Amino acid sequence: MATQKFFAKKGQITPQMEFVARKEGLEREALRQEVACGAMIIPANKNHLAQKLNPMAIGRLATVKVNANLGTSPTTSGAQDELDKLHLAERLGADTVMDLSTGGDVSKIREAMLAASHVPLGTVPIYEALIRVHAIEELTGDLLLKVIEEQARQGVDYMTIHAGVMLEHLPLVAQRITGIVSRGGGILAKWMVHHKKQNPLYERFDDVLEIARTYDVTLSLGDGLRPGCLADASDQAQFAELKTLGELTLKCWDRDVQVMIEGPGHVPMDQLKMNVEKQKSWCHGAPFYTLGPLVTDIAPGYDHISSAIGAAIVGWHGADLLCYVTSKEHLGLPEIEDVRQGIVAYKIAAHAADVARGRKGARDRDDALSHARAEFDWERQFALSLDPERARAMHDETLPQEVFKRAEFCSMCGPKFCPMHNFKSSLLKELEGVV
Amino acid sequence: MATQKFFAKKGQITPQMEFVARKEGLEREALRQEVACGAMIIPANKNHLAQKLNPMAIGRLATVKVNANLGTSPTTSGAQDELDKLHLAERLGADTVMDLSTGGDVSKIREAMLAASHVPLGTVPIYEALIRVHAIEELTGDLLLKVIEEQARQGVDYMTIHAGVMLEHLPLVAQRITGIVSRGGGILAKWMVHHKKQNPLYERFDDVLEIARTYDVTLSLGDGLRPGCLADASDQAQFAELKTLGELTLKCWDRDVQVMIEGPGHVPMDQLKMNVEKQKSWCHGAPFYTLGPLVTDIAPGYDHISSAIGAAIVGWHGADLLCYVTSKEHLGLPEIEDVRQGIVAYKIAAHAADVARGRKGARDRDDALSHARAEFDWERQFALSLDPERARAMHDETLPQEVFKRAEFCSMCGPKFCPMHNFKSSLLKELEGVV
Numbered sequence: 001m002a003t004q005k006f007f008a009k010k011g012q013i014t015p016q017m018e019f020v021a022r023k024e025g026l027e028r029e030a031l032r033q034e035v036a037c038g039a040m041i042i043p044a045n046k047n048h049l050a051q052k053l054n055p056m057a058i059g060r061l062a063t064v065k066v067n068a069n070l071g072t073s074p075t076t077s078g079a080q081d082e083l084d085k086l087h088l089a090e091r092l093g094a095d096t097v098m099d100l101s102t103g104g105d106v107s108k109i110r111e112a113m114l115a116a117s118h119v120p121l122g123t124v125p126i127y128e129a130l131i132r133v134h135a136i137e138e139l140t141g142d143l144l145l146k147v148i149e150e151q152a153r154q155g156v157d158y159m160t161i162h163a164g165v166m167l168e169h170l171p172l173v174a175q176r177i178t179g180i181v182s183r184g185g186g187i188l189a190k191w192m193v194h195h196k197k198q199n200p201l202y203e204r205f206d207d208v209l210e211i212a213r214t215y216d217v218t219l220s221l222g223d224g225l226r227p228g229c230l231a232d233a234s235d236q237a238q239f240a241e242l243k244t245l246g247e248l249t250l251k252c253w254d255r256d257v258q259v260m261i262e263g264p265g266h267v268p269m270d271q272l273k274m275n276v277e278k279q280k281s282w283c284h285g286a287p288f289y290t291l292g293p294l295v296t297d298i299a300p301g302y303d304h305i306s307s308a309i310g311a312a313i314v315g316w317h318g319a320d321l322l323c324y325v326t327s328k329e330h331l332g333l334p335e336i337e338d339v340r341q342g343i344v345a346y347k348i349a350a351h352a353a354d355v356a357r358g359r360k361g362a363r364d365r366d367d368a369l370s371h372a373r374a375e376f377d378w379e380r381q382f383a384l385s386l387d388p389e390r391a392r393a394m395h396d397e398t399l400p401q402e403v404f405k406r407a408e409f410c411s412m413c414g415p416k417f418c419p420m421h422n423f424k425s426s427l428l429k430e431l432e433g434v435v
Numbered sequence: 436m437a438t439q440k441f442f443a444k445k446g447q448i449t450p451q452m453e454f455v456a457r458k459e460g461l462e463r464e465a466l467r468q469e470v471a472c473g474a475m476i477i478p479a480n481k482n483h484l485a486q487k488l489n490p491m492a493i494g495r496l497a498t499v500k501v502n503a504n505l506g507t508s509p510t511t512s513g514a515q516d517e518l519d520k521l522h523l524a525e526r527l528g529a530d531t532v533m534d535l536s537t538g539g540d541v542s543k544i545r546e547a548m549l550a551a552s553h554v555p556l557g558t559v560p561i562y563e564a565l566i567r568v569h570a571i572e573e574l575t576g577d578l579l580l581k582v583i584e585e586q587a588r589q590g591v592d593y594m595t596i597h598a599g600v601m602l603e604h605l606p607l608v609a610q611r612i613t614g615i616v617s618r619g620g621g622i623l624a625k626w627m628v629h630h631k632k633q634n635p636l637y638e639r640f641d642d643v644l645e646i647a648r649t650y651d652v653t654l655s656l657g658d659g660l661r662p663g664c665l666a667d668a669s670d671q672a673q674f675a676e677l678k679t680l681g682e683l684t685l686k687c688w689d690r691d692v693q694v695m696i697e698g699p700g701h702v703p704m705d706q707l708k709m710n711v712e713k714q715k716s717w718c719h720g721a722p723f724y725t726l727g728p729l730v731t732d733i734a735p736g737y738d739h740i741s742s743a744i745g746a747a748i749v750g751w752h753g754a755d756l757l758c759y760v761t762s763k764e765h766l767g768l769p770e771i772e773d774v775r776q777g778i779v780a781y782k783i784a785a786h787a788a789d790v791a792r793g794r795k796g797a798r799d800r801d802d803a804l805s806h807a808r809a810e811f812d813w814e815r816q817f818a819l820s821l822d823p824e825r826a827r828a829m830h831d832e833t834l835p836q837e838v839f840k841r842a843e844f845c846s847m848c849g850p851k852f853c854p855m856h857n858f859k860s861s862l863l864k865e866l867e868g869v870v
Contacts, residue, residue, distance in 0.1 A: 167866075177809055179809065180854050228808075230798055297804050298783075298786060299782075299820065299822075300816060309743060309744050331830040332845050345737065351731050351733060353704070366666070370612045370665070370667075374612055385736060386733055387737065390736040394767060411508055416565065419616050420615070423614060425609050428605060428608075
């Protein structure tokens with residue numbers, strides 16, 4: 001029953017805390033205190049730790065992290081495709097992944113992904129529960145708990161639990177344009193309306209906590225009522241649920257269960273800071289895990305970009321884990337190229353947030369790459385890039401020959417126009433005495 | 436000698452002002468006042484107006500605009516490629532384009548682009564001047580003015596003139612990592628160091644103004660010392676030049692010449708608002724035309740994204756025209772697909788900025804698309820998208836059959852998991868009397 005939070009509260013530094021402190025460049029004791037108070041989490045299921053998992057941390061003292069959603073859908077993709085995406089995600093620096101599979105043998109797919117994954121893996125157990133019944137109405141609290149228990153035993157590091165969508169919140173979505181856009185939220189809302197009963201995940205939350213503390217599963221409290229468009233952002237429904245999530249956070253902490261809070265969605269830029277501040281305040285400093293947010297609704301096909309803008313801004317203002325949105329969002333299941341674009345877009349957002357927060361050393365890699373740029377050291381530029389393979393390929397598209405790897409120009413300007421070729425600071429010696 | 440600004444100051448509303456007021460949904464008189472005081476520009480060379488140009492406006496009361504840089508390089512691309520890019524740019528909603536050609540017969544290419552372009556076309560005349568000589572040192576003020584005059588006569592609507600890079604600013608770049616990264620800035624710096632003389636464009640600025648007012652060419656005062664990496668952002672060199680640009684702005688206005696100010700470049704997120712405020716204050720409210728800015732240096736191959744983040748934020752805080760950066764920046768000349776991705780990334784940034792500024796009606800298209808989404812009206816979703824062709828292609832990749840154009844799901848969730856399919860607000864009637 002001993003979670004990272006349990007040990008931290010006892011004053012004990014686990015090997016995972018030590019590992020993470022080294023990775024983040026933090027004092028072990030400072031990190032322990034953060035885990036103890038809940039401002040930092042180390043999602044690490046005991047049964048995944050026994051496999052390949054490398055622990056990592058999410059929270060205000062850590063660097064901003066990136067999550068990639070993977071998984072099959074009932075209409076598309078197979079187990080091997082998802083494993084390929086997982087390997088690519090790790091290579092590109094995704095800090096966590098979620099297996100959201102809803103098609104094929106989801107338990108087997110999850111087992112394979114857990115065995116392959118060095119990063120924490122999250123799930124949304126209600127998806128598997130729904131697969132096991134014919135219709136939403138047949139779901140029961142017992143079935144939900146059974147699935148949560150099985151997935152916990154398998155080694156899932158964190159689970160999205162939509163325990164904050166309550167029966168009394170539902171009338172608040174009546175005036176929305178896009179109603180409910182969270183899959184888990186939609187399922188539970190339909191169930192509640194049909195049975196005219198409270199959300200079973202809310203009712204049985206103590207049982208959920210019992211499972212979570214047994215395996216040290218981190219709970220990711222889902223935002224079943226997140227806004228699905230700008231018009232619905234920051235409305236009563238969203239904030240009513242957030243208030244409940246704040247209460248559930250305290251219940252988690254009471255049982256030494258690690259927890260983070262999921263956030264929107266679709267939010268105009270001028271409301272982003274307020275949204276982060278409200279989450280941090282109402283949820284007592286628990287880490288914030290946002291999906292984007294998208295800052296406009298009119299860019300289907302390019303929502304990795306519209307959402308990376310929102311992600312960068314919320315990361316700067318305090319969001320801790322940024323869940324990517326791919327270019328395929330709203331249109332279909334992402335293919336491997338969409339996953340690639342999505343992850344890099346979010347690595348940009350997270351890194352830009354670290355720089356803007358003024359985190360110590362955050363700009364070092366930027367500076368190193370800029371030095372390489374000024375020195376026309378193309379190989380080093382590629383190596384320091386977020387996606388070296390792609391950077392090299394783009395350069396080589398027009399100038400593939402080896403000699404151009406030492407050239408003082410690229411095909412954008414050519415030598416006669418390249419400013420860094422034309423003007424070097426060493427020339428300034430000639431100006432001594434003149435200016 | 437009568438420019439839009441001249442007429443506006445006289446109290447006269449030109450047909451171009453009328454056209455633009457209708458497009459922007461502004462009162463004609465309010466718009467005239469903005470043009471008169473210089474806070475709004477209508478880049479419209481008389482000789483381009485005589486062709487296909489549709490006037491448009493850049494400034495604080497207008498929607499945020501997007502520019503696409505096109506043009507050949509000495510190593511890559513031909514005239515037809517650039518015309519294809521121009522047509523695509525217009526179709527995707529680029530508000531202005533620049534022809535930065537430095538390869539091939541640049542005068543002929545420009546003529547063809549001007550003839551084809553419905554949007555204002557800008558250039559950087561020093562590029563053509565350099566093409567006409569063997570080496571930078573051979574450039575003269577007379578040659579620069581000759582080229583400016585020829586391009587103005589051809590119909591170029593706005594020109595980047597790097598008149599603000601001064602001899603005495605150059606020592607300020609000595610400590611930079613990437614020194615000078617503006618092509619025009621690099622050329623002029625090398626010239627100044629060699630001749631130990633002041634920038635000829637600064638010295639002959641009155642002659643430049645004479646040409647500009649003859650054809651109503653808008654001047655885009657170039658930032659030859661813009662930072663080329665995060666470490667160099669907001670430094671003395673950048674702001675020394677900005678101060679000079681503020682002085683030159685007043686000289687433009689004195690001669691009724693329309694003017695906007697170019698800005699960085701590479702800037703961390705937390706310095707963006709300050710950069711806009713400084714430009715607006717030091718340059719007396721003249722429109723601000725930024726390149727990005729990129730919010731991190733480590734994303735070559737994805738700089739349309741790293742820069743769209745910066746562009747959205749500066750647009751929100753008051754930048755008026757956002758010059759796109761493509762994914763190929765720093766690596767090579769963009770191909771047509773890079774142009775496409777770049778323009779859409781910047782349409783997202785500009786639109787998100789309009790929404791965040793709270794501009795009247797800015798969110799209408801978002802709301803309309805969101806309604807279409809909630810109604811599973813796929814055709815309407817595509818039609819309202821920034822890139823309908825691409826949105827449709829992505830949807831159809833997995834579900835091409837016509838029947839799926841009315842389906843209540845896509846391949847991401849499938850019908851059983853689609854939240855908008857599962858839960859409709861109409862269901863809430865069943866809850867009457869329960870909550």
